[in-house]
Amino acid sequence: MDIMLTPEDRKFKEYVRLFAHEKVTPIAEKYGETDDIPKELVKAMADARIFKLLLPKDMGGEGVRSLLICLAREQLAGVYCPADVTLAMQGLGSYPIFLAGNEDQKRKYLTKISNGEILTTYALTEPEAGSDVSSMSTEARETSDGFILNGMKKFISNGYAADIAIVFAKTPLKNNPKTVSAFILEKGMKGFTVHQRMKMIAPHDIVEFKFEDCFVPKKNMLGKIGEGLKIALDTLDMFRMSVGAAAVGIGQTALDIAICYAKQRIQFGRPISKFQAIQFKLAEMATELDASRALVYRAAIIKDNNAENVSRVAAMAKFYATEAAFRIVDQSLQIHGGVGVLVGSTIERLYREIRSLRIYEGSSEIQRLVIAKSLLCS
């Protein structure tokens, strides 16, 4: 699928592939599966300028291109989940500032995020507002010099390690009680706490935030009152295909280890790779992986060229690639036989890690709705 990439983009992909194998693999071996974000990992990613992908060119960055973010996530996800999630969250927590921040906010936060000096996150989901984000109940009441926030956010990735968070809250207007606005919250603000850390089937820094009469100064509002939902959804549109890219990275690792295992596992006097049943599985896995990669690259290229109908192609990429990666990982586990379900094997870890990609940033059902709506409304 590299045929879809320019020579510079291919060079960048190879650069991240080498970085992931040479610098991230030893960190993955040292820390293993963890609910924490190792500082050593953040430093290595910052030193390799990975977070500069999230910074505009006029601030010394790479210009916030969807394709580069996808290529980086593909390479990182196949090697170490916290590396991929950290790039994703630095993106989800900085893009709203890139989109809607004023000059002071950009200067204060974006450079620090791109240097890995601070970690950020994106807090939209609530206990009673998942797929239906507009039903959120966290509320920001306006005062003379700021806002008082009350409410909860749930499933916030990198929320324990994060120094700041982009938080979306209702700011009801007389004519529209569902109006949403966006805020930059800093850890340490009175009334803003990590309520509890959550345990996932695959370890992940993920928490609930609580806001109890938390005062947020006016200067920490992003954009204008009522622009919050647009900022939230435009950010998800930018990063949706990159979840597909992470799925491609995980799927590629699952296929690579399946080929390797099939060639060396002897049964009935020959490697299992000689059996057509195994060959067919590998052929299907490789085909689905290529189709996923093509959909992801297409969506990212369209997004970078500001073409129309990004929502549809981004939803197709996220939906197909995450569902396909789940099938690929499952087939790889099947090829590994009993070894595949042994706790501690690579494929057992991937089997747990791939699952949540079909749920977050819009579940597969919601992606289908987006695709169908674009078909029926055009």
Ligand SMILES: Cc1cc2nc3c(=O)[nH]c(=O)nc-3n(C[C@H](O)[C@H](O)[C@H](O)COP(=O)(O)OP(=O)(O)OC[C@H]3O[C@@H](n4cnc5c(N)ncnc54)[C@H](O)[C@@H]3O)c2cc1C
């Ligand atoms: C690992 C992980 C990390 C996450 N990180 C973050 C984060 O950093 N920040 C953040 O804000 N959120 C985050 N989330 C939350 C995530 O975005 C939500 O879990 C997701 O949007 C689904 O919401 P829900 O879990 O409440 O499910 P629900 O919305 O309750 O959905 C339950 C089921 O019903 C289906 N469903 C819902 N509505 C419809 C419909 N209209 N038609 C058909 N089916 C429907 C869903 O597809 C799903 O299968 C994370 C979640 C996970 C699992």
